[in-house]
Amino acid sequence: MTRxxxxxxAPDDVLVALADPIRRQVLxxxxxxxxxxxxxxxxxxxITRQAVAKHxxxxxxxxxxxxxxxxxxxxxxxxxxxxxxxxxxxxTIAAQWERRLNAIKDLAEEAAGP
Numbered sequence: 001m002t003r004x005x006x007x008x009x010a011p012d013d014v015l016v017a018l019a020d021p022i023r024r025q026v027l028x029x030x031x032x033x034x035x036x037x038x039x040x041x042x043x044x045x046x047i048t049r050q051a052v053a054k055h056x057x058x059x060x061x062x063x064x065x066x067x068x069x070x071x072x073x074x075x076x077x078x079x080x081x082x083x084x085x086x087x088x089x090x091x092t093i094a095a096q097w098e099r100r101l102n103a104i105k106d107l108a109e110e111a112a113g114p
Contacts, residue, residue, distance in 0.1 A: 011086035017062035018083075022047060023055045027064055030078040037073050 017023055026041055038056060042049040056076055059065040063082040068075050 011082065011089050013062035014064065014082050014086040017058050017064055018086075020055070020058075022051075023059055026052065026055050027059060027078055030065060030076055031080065035068075035075045035077040037075055039073075041076075 018027075022045065025045065029041060029044065030036060038049050038052045041056075042052045045052060047055075056065060056067075059076075060067060064079055065076045066079050068077065
């Protein structure tokens, strides 16, 4: 069995992290604003700071955020590289399906004749 390359592996952690609408919103805010603390994120979301912290932990495990300690605060910044790898993986899967569907179409056209 061959070992899958980084771009061929299913990005499970990224897809799980992005399945939640609040986490998508948190990531959007971080990407747009360049960074924030869990407290400042909670001020703009309909959830508590503790809930934001839990969502940030999931995003961190997926590699979608990077925490940076600044004194007593922890600031989070978006890291979209794992998202780009997930998109590449999805593009690869889509291309494989496109080739298969085109092969089926060609076979069907050949069987139908002129």
